[in-house]
Amino acid sequence: MAGGGAAASALSSPWRALIQRALDANAHLRHSTYFQLATVGAGGRPANRTVVFRGFQEHCDKIQINTDARSNKIVEIRNCPSGEVCFTELAHLYQYSWEQFRISGSIDVIDSSSADPTKLQHRENAWFTSSVKSRLQYLGPQPGIPVLDDEHTKDVHLDPSAGPVDAFCLLVLDPEKVRHTFFSPSLCWCCLTAIRLLNFWSSAMFTVDYLNLKSNQRLIFTRSLNGEGSNDWMAKTVCP
Amino acid sequence: MAGGGAAASALSSPWRALIQRALDANAHLRHSTYFQLATVGAGGRPANRTVVFRGFQEHCDKIQINTDARSNKIVEIRNCPSGEVCFTELAHLYQYSWEQFRISGSIDVIDSSSADPTKLQHRENAWFTSSVKSRLQYLGPQPGIPVLDDEHTKDVHLDPSAGPVDAFCLLVLDPEKVRHTFFSPSLCWCCLTAIRLLNFWSSAMFTVDYLNLKSNQRLIFTRSLNGEGSNDWMAKTVCP
Numbered sequence: 001m002a003g004g005g006a007a008a009s010a011l012s013s014p015w016r017a018l019i020q021r022a023l024d025a026n027a028h029l030r031h032s033t034y035f036q037l038a039t040v041g042a043g044g045r046p047a048n049r050t051v052v053f054r055g056f057q058e059h060c061d062k063i064q065i066n067t068d069a070r071s072n073k074i075v076e077i078r079n080c081p082s083g084e085v086c087f088t089e090l091a092h093l094y095q096y097s098w099e100q101f102r103i104s105g106s107i108d109v110i111d112s113s114s115a116d117p118t119k120l121q122h123r124e125n126a127w128f129t130s131s132v133k134s135r136l137q138y139l140g141p142q143p144g145i146p147v148l149d150d151e152h153t154k155d156v157h158l159d160p161s162a163g164p165v166d167a168f169c170l171l172v173l174d175p176e177k178v179r180h181t182f183f184s185p186s187l188c189w190c191c192l193t194a195i196r197l198l199n200f201w202s203s204a205m206f207t208v209d210y211l212n213l214k215s216n217q218r219l220i221f222t223r224s225l226n227g228e229g230s231n232d233w234m235a236k237t238v239c240p
Numbered sequence: 241m242a243g244g245g246a247a248a249s250a251l252s253s254p255w256r257a258l259i260q261r262a263l264d265a266n267a268h269l270r271h272s273t274y275f276q277l278a279t280v281g282a283g284g285r286p287a288n289r290t291v292v293f294r295g296f297q298e299h300c301d302k303i304q305i306n307t308d309a310r311s312n313k314i315v316e317i318r319n320c321p322s323g324e325v326c327f328t329e330l331a332h333l334y335q336y337s338w339e340q341f342r343i344s345g346s347i348d349v350i351d352s353s354s355a356d357p358t359k360l361q362h363r364e365n366a367w368f369t370s371s372v373k374s375r376l377q378y379l380g381p382q383p384g385i386p387v388l389d390d391e392h393t394k395d396v397h398l399d400p401s402a403g404p405v406d407a408f409c410l411l412v413l414d415p416e417k418v419r420h421t422f423f424s425p426s427l428c429w430c431c432l433t434a435i436r437l438l439n440f441w442s443s444a445m446f447t448v449d450y451l452n453l454k455s456n457q458r459l460i461f462t463r464s465l466n467g468e469g470s471n472d473w474m475a476k477t478v479c480p
Contacts, residue, residue, distance in 0.1 A: 038278035038288035085381035
């Protein structure tokens, strides 16, 4: 679900296949779908927390995150609707190597008060895609308030066919800038040749030299802001 | 080095032993010392990136990060000297469980222009504690500028006994608020008893109930701001 592997082939964003490959390679690791979401919090100070990647929205590159509508981050995001997520994935093929994806963009908060039927449908889809166990957390007390007794350990029941509860909120980050960094130690020529062959088979769509593993590499993808839903991405290789 | 295990026993901050235990448990994983640093970037927008935890500063709980003085984050931090780091550590004893530490505070930028001899000494210590390979990256071109040719792959030489180069910068985050969240699925009573015994032996210093693993748990530690170098921390258990 989170990786959205099947949908990846139909994508046009040049960075999407890079992240898809990293996610697929780490699919056996539960934490591969965790990433960190930075927002601007109270007093203009940065806030950062780990969230779960809930996949890309259908037919686009928007990133979905489920959260509690009562959490602090909702107030923060309504006040400053920008975010940057940071994926850090191990590059298993290459020992001691890892990839980082920094994706910044605007964040849309979709809760039960949304007036847009399409957005409400996305929220409902996200609810039903979650496990029943995940849904149960939205029936607990408000996040961040002091625990006065054992009320948060009380058993709660949820009808699996019931729609999203009020506390369930879908965050949708619309990427505007994607920064990809590949950190790798120097590799021997045997490894380099093997990796080149592998990449040649799998990523003909990239014009950038993704194979320069003798040093670290960093790519910046920026979306042209020439219209709603624009998907024109410009890639630039920069010093790491 | 990064874990600072030996020093941990002399600490008074109640959160420090929690993070130390998580780091020690994950010491065999190279990425256990990676964490994400959020700052406020250009236009007041959040910025987020993975950095390497370089340990706590001697005799205190300040968190050290090495970085390139020419990177964007230096400008950002000078403009808004606040940051929040997010450690995410797997809780290996408990399957599918993980711990999150969110540590926010002010950030001090220590580069070659610092007028404080003590800070310059900390910077020099950080330089020599890094591997020679790590130091080499500060001899490369400015991070983030376009790669025009293969100049960034050129071989560079560094005298291992030479002090820090101008591009080497030490960031020091002084924690003001620490939020700890332990995410765990429901455990059977056998596991719970084993964990309770283990925790009883290892963490008598905590007054909080760290053992309530039947649900997720979240702690907030806040430092009293009643003086320079204050180390009075207040712990509060809140709903996750």
